Amino acid sequence: MKVINQLKSLKEELSFQNNQSIGYVPTMGALHQGHLSLVKLAKKKSQFVVASIFVNPTQFNNKNDLKKYPRSLENDLDLLNSESVDLVFCPSYNELYANEKIVKVDLMGLDKTLEGSNRKGHFEGVIRVLNIFFSLIKPDFAFFGEKDYQQYLIVEQFAKTFFPKLKIISCPTLRESNGLAMSSRNRHLNNREKELASEIYKTLLYCRNNYNKIEINKLEEICFQKLSKFSKPEYFEIRNSKNLSKELSSSSSLRAFVATKLSDIRLIDNIAMN
Numbered sequence: 001m002k003v004i005n006q007l008k009s010l011k012e013e014l015s016f017q018n019n020q021s022i023g024y025v026p027t028m029g030a031l032h033q034g035h036l037s038l039v040k041l042a043k044k045k046s047q048f049v050v051a052s053i054f055v056n057p058t059q060f061n062n063k064n065d066l067k068k069y070p071r072s073l074e075n076d077l078d079l080l081n082s083e084s085v086d087l088v089f090c091p092s093y094n095e096l097y098a099n100e101k102i103v104k105v106d107l108m109g110l111d112k113t114l115e116g117s118n119r120k121g122h123f124e125g126v127i128r129v130l131n132i133f134f135s136l137i138k139p140d141f142a143f144f145g146e147k148d149y150q151q152y153l154i155v156e157q158f159a160k161t162f163f164p165k166l167k168i169i170s171c172p173t174l175r176e177s178n179g180l181a182m183s184s185r186n187r188h189l190n191n192r193e194k195e196l197a198s199e200i201y202k203t204l205l206y207c208r209n210n211y212n213k214i215e216i217n218k219l220e221e222i223c224f225q226k227l228s229k230f231s232k233p234e235y236f237e238i239r240n241s242k243n244l245s246k247e248l249s250s251s252s253s254l255r256a257f258v259a260t261k262l263s264d265i266r267l268i269d270n271i272a273m274n
């Protein structure tokens with residue numbers, strides 16, 4: 001496994017990959033089994049696997065959150081090595097953004113709701129950094145976890161316009177044995193908080209079991225109240241899973257989305273309803 005920091009070396013390494021299909025797994029490090037499941041799928045689907053580790057400042061709307069974001073580079077590299085990743089790219093902010101070409105993207109309103117309205121500028125930052133990475137790496141496939149389902153939809157919409165040959169692939173959320181969705185931010189939770197946070201998944205399951213028994217608005221309210229018992233919920237919303245709109249018909253495919261804060265740690269999760 002090669003670990004590369006500079007753009008020049010990345011370009012050099014990629015120039016040796018004549019015609020091999022490239023699978024790309026973008027990460028912000030602090031890797032867990034969820035990330036490794038993306039890497040495993042990338043290994044299956046492509047001949048050459050590139051991962052990046054870069055905590056992207058432009059997608060944080062809160063300086064403290066950026067400062068606190070967990071970092072564990074050595075351990076991350078060991079994990080990627082054990083999955084036989086071919087190349088890991090860990091750039092510096094200055095070099096990565098130095099020649100950025102800003103693009104104007106119509107995300108069809110996908111970026112204006114849920115995480116978009118609660119974390120101003122977040123998706124703009126995600127698209128900025130992925131635009132740079134996709135342009136440099138030119139992958140055939142890129143892999144994203146369903147825990148960030150809205151991000152997956154947005155990246156897919158972005159890629160359709162700007163990287164039409166790139167296939168965006170989503171992978172199911174991996175969970176701890178108590179149901180808590182794996183996330184780098186879980187490192188900030190102590191054992192008791194992890195136990196409490198498992199109620200998030202239980203609430204999502206309750207929602208899925210009841211969505212055709214209880215009127216949607218009422219169900220959202222009940223779930224919000226359930227979350228309020230142990231955390232500070234920002235939203236609990238049932239949405240159309242293709243376009244995130246609130247317009248739901250009996251034939252729509254639906255997904256419930258949640259964001260809640262537990263001791264200042266912001267956790268998100270979602271589940272398909274049908």
Ligand code: PAF
Binds near residue numbers: 056129
């Ligand atoms: O999901 C993440 O970890 C980040 O948003 C991503 C896709 C690596 C972009 O910085």
